[in-house]
Amino acid sequence: MAREFEPDIPDIVIRRLPLYVRTLRALADSDVANVSSDDLADEIGVTAAQIRRDLSYFGKFGKQGKGYDTRSLEQAITQILQLDREWPVALAGFGSLGHAIAHYRGFGPSSFRIAAIFDRNPDKVGEPLGEIAILSDQCMTSEIRRLGIEIGIIAVPAAEAQEVANAMIDGGVQSILNYAPIVLKTPPNVRVREIDPIWALQTMTYYLGVGS
Amino acid sequence: MAREFEPDIPDIVIRRLPLYVRTLRALADSDVANVSSDDLADEIGVTAAQIRRDLSYFGKFGKQGKGYDTRSLEQAITQILQLDREWPVALAGFGSLGHAIAHYRGFGPSSFRIAAIFDRNPDKVGEPLGEIAILSDQCMTSEIRRLGIEIGIIAVPAAEAQEVANAMIDGGVQSILNYAPIVLKTPPNVRVREIDPIWALQTMTYYLGVGS
DNA sequence: GTCCGTTCGTGCACAAGTTCACAAGCGAGT
DNA sequence: ACTCGCTTGTGAACTTGTGCACGAACGGAC
Numbered sequence: 001m002a003r004e005f006e007p008d009i010p011d012i013v014i015r016r017l018p019l020y021v022r023t024l025r026a027l028a029d030s031d032v033a034n035v036s037s038d039d040l041a042d043e044i045g046v047t048a049a050q051i052r053r054d055l056s057y058f059g060k061f062g063k064q065g066k067g068y069d070t071r072s073l074e075q076a077i078t079q080i081l082q083l084d085r086e087w088p089v090a091l092a093g094f095g096s097l098g099h100a101i102a103h104y105r106g107f108g109p110s111s112f113r114i115a116a117i118f119d120r121n122p123d124k125v126g127e128p129l130g131e132i133a134i135l136s137d138q139c140m141t142s143e144i145r146r147l148g149i150e151i152g153i154i155a156v157p158a159a160e161a162q163e164v165a166n167a168m169i170d171g172g173v174q175s176i177l178n179y180a181p182i183v184l185k186t187p188p189n190v191r192v193r194e195i196d197p198i199w200a201l202q203t204m205t206y207y208l209g210v211g212s
Numbered sequence: 213m214a215r216e217f218e219p220d221i222p223d224i225v226i227r228r229l230p231l232y233v234r235t236l237r238a239l240a241d242s243d244v245a246n247v248s249s250d251d252l253a254d255e256i257g258v259t260a261a262q263i264r265r266d267l268s269y270f271g272k273f274g275k276q277g278k279g280y281d282t283r284s285l286e287q288a289i290t291q292i293l294q295l296d297r298e299w300p301v302a303l304a305g306f307g308s309l310g311h312a313i314a315h316y317r318g319f320g321p322s323s324f325r326i327a328a329i330f331d332r333n334p335d336k337v338g339e340p341l342g343e344i345a346i347l348s349d350q351c352m353t354s355e356i357r358r359l360g361i362e363i364g365i366i367a368v369p370a371a372e373a374q375e376v377a378n379a380m381i382d383g384g385v386q387s388i389l390n391y392a393p394i395v396l397k398t399p400p401n402v403r404v405r406e407i408d409p410i411w412a413l414q415t416m417t418y419y420l421g422v423g424s
Numbered sequence: 425g426t427c428c429g430t431t432c433g434t435g436c437a438c439a440a441g442t443t444c445a446c447a448a449g450c451g452a453g454t
Numbered sequence: 455a456c457t458c459g460c461t462t463g464t465g466a467a468c469t470t471g472t473g474c475a476c477g478a479a480c481g482g483a484c
Binding site: 014015017018019021022023043044045080081082083087089096097100101103104106107110111112150151153174175177181183185191193195197198199200201202203204205206207208209 | 226227229230231233234235255256257292293294295299301308309312313315316318319322323324362363365386387389393395397403405407409410411412413414415416417418419420421
């Protein structure tokens, strides 16, 4: 793979790629066989130049005068993002939020499968959910290591989040999806994305109510 | 308010402010009365210069040699973000996701209160939840207008999301928290923030597995 | 085979955001 | 009252990301 020869791709570009995949998939499913960067652009809400620039980091995918082949571009980006396989994920916290995440259909058709669930509460430990059982957070590090899990989801209260993150990282996790409203301190090789609806809402009130 | 005289504050600055509020609140609750930009910076994981620059868009809040008064800076930013009041919010979609959102404790202590819930499914309509009842999506536009709601949460399937967004916007909504995996097309005065765990995960797999 | 409309990939200029670095200001200690 | 250590607020330099604009190339029509 040319992976090692593309060292300096901005993270912001990587963050847009899933959007391209999603949109291309929708187009392909509607039997649109070709798209120009222009078409894609206003479907997605970015400029055509940006799409072309983003893609140019990884190679040449289009044909002049024709545009991009919908399905094959989708597959190319899927491969770049390594979404052409299934990733096992560890979920920490089986309270109401953890419950909702575990039952979320949407992981199913995607490239992610919850492969282990951990909770501090001994009452919940052992309780089975489909294939897997709830484990004690004591075994988190070792179990994550045993299963080769690289992705963790944190759905525990803020006060415990850092501790849980540390345990995950010790086990080999390098990507964390953090539902706790706290800034995790992690080594530079670990990536964290925040899911925080309150935060998101708080970034919008600033603009409200300034007359119509 | 000096609001009208601060026209050009970058959105990215606004997005960081809630983080400052959250962190300052935590510090104040731990009886830390003063913070320097340096302290705050490594609590939050940004540079001290950035914090000082961000704040400078809004005025002067610190004292040389001393730093910032934790509580009063927290309150100042809270006011800037207009979080010193309660905002009524409309929730569209009362499936399992909508359920989880409606029951989410975390809205409680924040500045947001779910003031109306809508669903397309007639079976759910009428079903009460605490103070409020589920309404038909038919009344969405008029009810949102009647209650003066400016914030909407979309928790319906992707296929219906655009339609729901339009109805909300017609009713006067200017800020949307979108849980549906689709790019909403909205007029420029409407702001949308995405909550999409799958997307978030997909932006991290790129970096995984490249040896240790 | 040539023309013509379309669309890509990219050099370059521009814009936006971040960091540096320092003068000014505060307060504690003497 | 003066000194000294510390920390702010901000001009200026720098870095990063975006958009423009155009040469090259593809394919259909004639």
